[in-house]
Amino acid sequence: MSSQNTDWTFPQDVGSAPTPNLIDGDWTQSTSGDTFSAFDPGTGRVIAEVTKADAHDTDTAVAAARRAFDEGRWTRLPAAERGAILWRAADIMDSKADELGVWESRNMGIPVPQARTMVHEAANQFRYYAGWADKVHGHTIDLGPAERRVQGYTLREPVGVVAMIVPWNAPLISASKKLAPALAAGCACVLKPADETPLTALWLGEILLEAGVPAGVVNVITGPGDTVGAALAEHPDVDQVAFTGSTEVGRSIIHAATGNLKKLQLELGGKSPVIVLPDADLERTIPAVAGAVFWNSGQVCAAGTRLFVHEAVHDQVVEGVAAEGRRLRLGYGADSDVDLGPLISQKQLDRVTSYVDGGRASGADVVTGGHRVGTDGYFFEPTVLTGVDQSMNVMREEIFGPVLGVMPFSDIDQAVALANDSSYGLASSVWTENGATAHGIARRLRAGRVGLNVHRAGGAYMPAGGYRQSGWGRENGEEGLSAYLEVKSVVSTLD
Numbered sequence: 001m002s003s004q005n006t007d008w009t010f011p012q013d014v015g016s017a018p019t020p021n022l023i024d025g026d027w028t029q030s031t032s033g034d035t036f037s038a039f040d041p042g043t044g045r046v047i048a049e050v051t052k053a054d055a056h057d058t059d060t061a062v063a064a065a066r067r068a069f070d071e072g073r074w075t076r077l078p079a080a081e082r083g084a085i086l087w088r089a090a091d092i093m094d095s096k097a098d099e100l101g102v103w104e105s106r107n108m109g110i111p112v113p114q115a116r117t118m119v120h121e122a123a124n125q126f127r128y129y130a131g132w133a134d135k136v137h138g139h140t141i142d143l144g145p146a147e148r149r150v151q152g153y154t155l156r157e158p159v160g161v162v163a164m165i166v167p168w169n170a171p172l173i174s175a176s177k178k179l180a181p182a183l184a185a186g187c188a189c190v191l192k193p194a195d196e197t198p199l200t201a202l203w204l205g206e207i208l209l210e211a212g213v214p215a216g217v218v219n220v221i222t223g224p225g226d227t228v229g230a231a232l233a234e235h236p237d238v239d240q241v242a243f244t245g246s247t248e249v250g251r252s253i254i255h256a257a258t259g260n261l262k263k264l265q266l267e268l269g270g271k272s273p274v275i276v277l278p279d280a281d282l283e284r285t286i287p288a289v290a291g292a293v294f295w296n297s298g299q300v301c302a303a304g305t306r307l308f309v310h311e312a313v314h315d316q317v318v319e320g321v322a323a324e325g326r327r328l329r330l331g332y333g334a335d336s337d338v339d340l341g342p343l344i345s346q347k348q349l350d351r352v353t354s355y356v357d358g359g360r361a362s363g364a365d366v367v368t369g370g371h372r373v374g375t376d377g378y379f380f381e382p383t384v385l386t387g388v389d390q391s392m393n394v395m396r397e398e399i400f401g402p403v404l405g406v407m408p409f410s411d412i413d414q415a416v417a418l419a420n421d422s423s424y425g426l427a428s429s430v431w432t433e434n435g436a437t438a439h440g441i442a443r444r445l446r447a448g449r450v451g452l453n454v455h456r457a458g459g460a461y462m463p464a465g466g467y468r469q470s471g472w473g474r475e476n477g478e479e480g481l482s483a484y485l486e487v488k489s490v491v492s493t494l495d
Ligand code: NAD
Pocket: 165, 166, 167, 168, 169, 174, 192, 193, 194, 195, 223, 224, 225, 226, 228, 229, 230, 231, 233, 244, 245, 246, 247, 249, 250, 252, 253, 267, 268, 269, 270, 300, 301, 302, 398, 400, 426, 466, 470, 471
C-alpha cells in the first residue's frame, strides 16, 4: 500500500525512512513498498534508502501531471505570477546552496565548492526562464493583398505533459535545464532522476512547491531506468520526453515513444574535439585544455576528450596537460583542497578502466595516469594517452571518465577532418591567437557548440545540443523554451 505524508522535508527526514516520491503535491511511498539504495561514491557506502517506483507508480505520477495540466492549475495563473514563482524558486535554491551542495557532493562525489557552484548554475536556469514566462508571444502574419479580408496569427502553447529523464553527472543542473523552460512554457512535468543520484531532485521538488508551483505540476519519481524510465517513454498520456543521457538509451527512448508519436528532446553523448594551433597562447591553453577533459573527473557530456595539437607544439602541450593532470588533487568531496572527486560507481570505474586497458592493448602510450586510486570509493587518475589513432575505441567511443587521447596534425584541413570524424557532434574548441582563423574553423566544425579560446561557457543563455548522434533539439536560451511549445495558426476572416 502506498502511504502519504505531506510534511516530509529534505534533508531532515532523509535516513529515517525511505525517501518518498512527490506525486500530486504529496510525498508518497511506492505501491510495492520496494526500495533501493543511494550511495556515496567517495566511500562506496549507502547514504539513503529510496522509494523504488514501478510502472504502476509511474501511471499515478503521469495521471497527476495530466490532471494538473488539463485543469489548467498552472496555466490559469497570470504569466507574470508564474515567472515570479520561478524566480522565487531560484532564490530558495541560492539560499540553500550550502546544504544542497553538500548533498549533491555526497551523492555524486564532486568537491563541495564545485557542487555549490552547480547549485547556483541550476538556480540561474529558473531565474533566466522566469523572465520568459510572460514573453511567450506569437506573431501576426500578413496574408497578402490578394486576401485582404483574412488575417492570421500564431499562438504558442505548452506541449502538455512532459516526462524528464536525467543522468547522474550534474543532477540538479540537468533537472533544472528541463523543468525551468517547461514550466515557463506552461507544461506539467514528471521528473525521473538517475538511479545513482535521486536525492537532490526530491529536494528540488520540495523547493518548487515552496515557491508556489501548484500540486501536480511537478512530480518526482525515483526508480530504475528500464522500468520507470521506459514506462514514461512509452506512456500514452505523456506528450513529450525530454531526455539527457547516453546515446544508447536515447535510441531505446525513440523506439518506446513511437506508440503515441510523442515529441522528443534528446541530449546525448559526446566525444568532443579540441584543436590547438601553433600560435595558441600555451600558458592559457594548457590548463584550460586539461580542465576541459578532467573537470568533474571527465563525467561531462561536452568534455574535450580528443585533443588534436599542431606538431610544432605537440610535445609541449602533451607534457603540459599531463603535468596539470598530475597536479590535480583527487579526494573526498567534503574535504578541503580537493580538485577532483571519484567516479560515480563501481560500474563507471570498471568502464573507464576497461577503456584505458583496451587503449594500452591496442598500442596507446600512457603518458600519465591510467589507474584507480585507493580502494575506498571510485577514484581514477587523470589520464593522457598518446600513440592513438581514430580507429581505436578510446578515440571513437564516449568513456565518461578523465581520459584524454592526443594526436598531432600538420595543417588545419587535417585538424578539421580529424575533429569531424566522429559519430557525435556535441561540443568542440579551438585555441589560437588568430581571430579570423578561429571563426573560419568554427564554421567548419560539425558540433552544437564551438569554443574559441574557451571550452565551456554559455550557461542558461546559449543554446546547447548536439549534431549527429549527440541529440535532437536544443536546451538553454530561447530555443530551450521553444522545445516545450506548440505553435498554433489561427486564421480568420475580417467580415
Ligand atoms: P544513461 O543513458 O544510462 O541514463 C540516463 C537516464 O536514463 C537515467 O535516469 C536512467 O535511469 C534512464 N534510463 C536508463 N535506461 C532507460 C530506458 N531503457 N528507458 C528510459 N530511461 C532509461 O546515462 P548516464 O549513465 O546516467 O549518464 C551519462 C550519459 O549522459 C553520457 O552518455 C553523457 O554524455 C550523457 N549526458 C549528456 C548531456 C547532454 O547535454 N548532451 C549532459 C549530461 C550527460
